[in-house]
Amino acid sequence: MDQISLAVNGRTDIGQVREENEDSIRWYASADQPFAYIVIADGMGGYTGGATASKIAAETVQFHLEDLLKHTFLSCTPEQQQLILRATLIDAINSANNALLNTKNTNPHFAKMGTTIVVAVMWHDFLIVAHIGDSRAYLWNNFGLQRLTRDHSVVQEMIDSGQISEEQAQQSSVRNHITRALGVSNSVEAEINSWKLTENALLLLCTDGLTEYLDDHAIERVLATHRPALECVYRFIDDANRMGGRDNISAGILEYSSQPAAQILAQEQSATQRPKSPDVTIRKAQR
Known part of the structure; x- marks a missing residue:
């Protein structure tokens, strides 16, 4: 099997105008299994209401995902695991x-x-995304x-x-009106x-506090050029704040890399066959 590596990073920021951060973000990558996820919620509902809503939603989904990697799941076939992941996301969101x-x-x-x-889960090379x-x-x-994802919005x-x-x-007066x-x-x-x-590949999850300022071309430019890749989250936050930061801004990055098993084996064989360097004795110079 291919060797899969998953790494995640995330950041949320209050922005330049709002008095409270109504976004919530959670992210995780397992040290033992090729499993990782990002959860981002953007709350609404007045003072403390939005922050409470996003926190409840993010923590509830996180709780369901943390409970996933048990013996029953790990002993299932890949097809069954994919069905379990989908069912878990549906249950978590409900x-x-x-x-x-x-x-x-x-x-x-x-x-109010x-x-x-928006939730993204990686299991081996299987990616599943849910959003509202x-x-x-x-x-x-x-x-x-x-x-x-396709926005559930009026625009x-x-x-x-x-x-x-x-x-x-981008300029519409109803661009922040969502339908779901x-x-x-x-x-x-x-x-x-x-x-x-x-x-x-790189996976980006974000709130509209970012996409209000950066269109798809700008997002692609950052993901394609900014390295280390996981530090794109800081670049995105900085760019949105520099351009006005009218809303809270959240971004999460998941870095997926896969190395073919044959390539890994070839590297290991090359390392074992490489001739050793001769022993070198270092003597102090005689005065």
Whole structure:
């Protein structure tokens, strides 16, 4: 089997204008298994409401993912594991939605709160992404940048119907109006898609505090050129703040690299066959 390496990093920032950070981010990479995830939520709902909503959602999803790598999962076939991952994400997001609704019911102060969410999970070379709202996931590799999520927003519907262009959407007065969120209704439907990665890649998850300022071309330029790759999160935050930072900004990067087993074996054989350097004796010079 190929040797897979996963590394993650994340950062959230209050920005230049807001008085509170209503974003939440969680990330993790296992030291023992090729398993990693990123969770990002962008809350809404007034003072403390948005921050509470995103924190509840991110922590609930994180709890479900942390509970995944048990003997039952590890003993399943790859096909079964993929089905379990999908079911776990659905269950996690439904649980987060219920937790938000319960909090709203017991505390009227949070009556208007809700949150977006985007989750990416890697297991070996299998990538699965779930999202609700306008927080996004992107994949970058040698073929360029691919947006993995489609915003649940008013402007995205206007783009799809041909009413406005992507450029016009950036300036629209309703660009922050989302059509789907956690904590709003009893039932919630996340959009879930999966892919099998076939080459080294970078995965970016972010809130609209970043994409408000950086379009897909700017994002691709950073992912393609900024190294170390995991430090792109700091570059993204700095760029968004430099350009105005009107909203909270969150970004998470997952670096996926795969080395073929044959290549690993060849490297090991080369190392064992390499001639040893002759012993060298170092003497102090005689005075």
